[in-house]
Amino acid sequence: MRPPSVDKLARSLADTGLPHPLLVEAARAAIEAGDPARARAEAEQIRVGLLRPVVNATGVLLHTNLGRAPWPHQDAGGYSNLEFDLSSGKRGSRRVHAGDLLARACGAEAALVLNNCASAVMLALAALGHGCGVAVSRGELVEIGGAFRVPDVMAQSGANLIEVGTTNRTRRADYERAVADPNADLALVLKVHQSNYRIIGFTEDVPAPDLVGIGVPVLADIGSGLLDSRCPWLPGEPPTWLDGEPAARQTLESGVDLVMFSGDKLLGGPQAGIIAGSAELVDRCAAHPLARALRPGGLVLGALQDLAMAYLGRDLDRLPFWQMVNRSVPELRARAEALGVGRPIDTMAVPGGGTLPGIDFPSYGVAMDGDHTQALRRAELPIIARVEDDMTICDLRTVDPAHDHLLTTALGALG
Numbered sequence: 001m002r003p004p005s006v007d008k009l010a011r012s013l014a015d016t017g018l019p020h021p022l023l024v025e026a027a028r029a030a031i032e033a034g035d036p037a038r039a040r041a042e043a044e045q046i047r048v049g050l051l052r053p054v055v056n057a058t059g060v061l062l063h064t065n066l067g068r069a070p071w072p073h074q075d076a077g078g079y080s081n082l083e084f085d086l087s088s089g090k091r092g093s094r095r096v097h098a099g100d101l102l103a104r105a106c107g108a109e110a111a112l113v114l115n116n117c118a119s120a121v122m123l124a125l126a127a128l129g130h131g132c133g134v135a136v137s138r139g140e141l142v143e144i145g146g147a148f149r150v151p152d153v154m155a156q157s158g159a160n161l162i163e164v165g166t167t168n169r170t171r172r173a174d175y176e177r178a179v180a181d182p183n184a185d186l187a188l189v190l191k192v193h194q195s196n197y198r199i200i201g202f203t204e205d206v207p208a209p210d211l212v213g214i215g216v217p218v219l220a221d222i223g224s225g226l227l228d229s230r231c232p233w234l235p236g237e238p239p240t241w242l243d244g245e246p247a248a249r250q251t252l253e254s255g256v257d258l259v260m261f262s263g264d265k266l267l268g269g270p271q272a273g274i275i276a277g278s279a280e281l282v283d284r285c286a287a288h289p290l291a292r293a294l295r296p297g298g299l300v301l302g303a304l305q306d307l308a309m310a311y312l313g314r315d316l317d318r319l320p321f322w323q324m325v326n327r328s329v330p331e332l333r334a335r336a337e338a339l340g341v342g343r344p345i346d347t348m349a350v351p352g353g354g355t356l357p358g359i360d361f362p363s364y365g366v367a368m369d370g371d372h373t374q375a376l377r378r379a380e381l382p383i384i385a386r387v388e389d390d391m392t393i394c395d396l397r398t399v400d401p402a403h404d405h406l407l408t409t410a411l412g413a414l415g
């Protein structure tokens with residue numbers, strides 16, 4: 001029997017909704033493998049690989065593989081005043097909407113939005129430290145999330161790393177020696193938050209505020225993007241698990257010159273990086289040629305503007321990450337019982353996203369015997385669950401209540 005024509009086979013898959021060139025690829029792969037009947041599975045494979053929304057039932061609030069923080073996204077995709085000043089009718093700046101509002105939300109003179117925190121650190125070092133020394137504690141020469149290694153970022157920026165202190169103990173006097181050393185030609189001190197690890201035991205380090213006034217600008221990579229340690233957007237007291245997490249507002253209030261942080265960790269927005277603080281230093285960062293290479297587009301700036309407005313309005317309803325954090329266990333338990341499928345079970349949710357190691361908080365979910373994660377991933381809106389002790393667990397803390405019915409349907413279908 002002659003194999004079917006690639007084109008004919010591709011056309012027979014039109015109901016998958018994929019564009020024709022992708023169907024041709026699927027058909028060709030199946031025919032080349034000598035199994036034309038596999039074409040539909042090949043097409044399905046392509047469809048499953050597409051970027052799309054999922055339900056996060058893992059209980060990991062900032063799940064690195066699921067895009068970290070959830071954020072509402074409602075860009076109409078039309079033209080915008082990205083760089084157009086509506087009052088004067090002249091060219092405007094993309095720094096004025098999201099950047100200025102975020103600066104206001106954390107009490108900074110100015111802020112600049114980049115692609116991620118790695119870009120923010122890289123740009124700040126390149127713009128303010130190129131060809132000069134930048135002092136970093138040996139306890140902070142870290143790797144955060146795969147390829148972000150402080151010594152490598154430093155090298156790429158053109159700044160010279162001046163290591164101070166030891167792995168477990170660094171004192172202010174160590175930094176002072178680097179400032180005084182003419183060979184170091186120090187331009188900056190950089191503090192890097194120990195986001196995803198802790199050094200315990202015989203340790204000492206200098207919080208960024210204690211370095212203020214040392215003679216060169218102090219920069220703090222706080223990573224997580226907590227805007228304000230008092231969490232005025234939450235009812236009641238700030239959660240105790242935030243103790244010790246540096247916040248942008250308080251760090252700047254203490255006199256630190258610049259903070260850098262991620263948009264998609266505790267800030268709860270899209271992937272972005274923010275440099276906030278002294279207007280003079282932020283302007284120097286913005287004027288560096290790398291700033292253009294590292295800048296985000298209107299889609300991300302629009303989402304960050306919405307987020308900044310929600311923070312300024314203390315509008316918890318528009319801060320999905322903090323809503324998840326704020327849900328009470330009884331509320332989660334009631335939802336678990338109302339699902340009508342699986343066994344309600346208490347669980348532990350974790351912050352995730354390379355933040356707050358060792359922290360977990362009580363949560364509630366449902367359990368089913370056996371590993372059903374593959375079937376759940378195949379749901380119309382894929383559901384990502386976790387397996388523990390040969391049970392499939394769906395943690396409700398990370399699930400939008402509007403999606404509970406999807407869990408009922410998908411878990412119910414497991415039989």
Ligand SMILES: *Cc1c(COP(=O)(O)O)cnc(C)c1O
Nearest residue numbers: 116117118193195222223224262
């Ligand atoms: C997460 C983190 C980064 C990297 O942030 P991205 O936004 O993922 O680039 C850098 N520094 C610290 C301290 C972090 O916690």
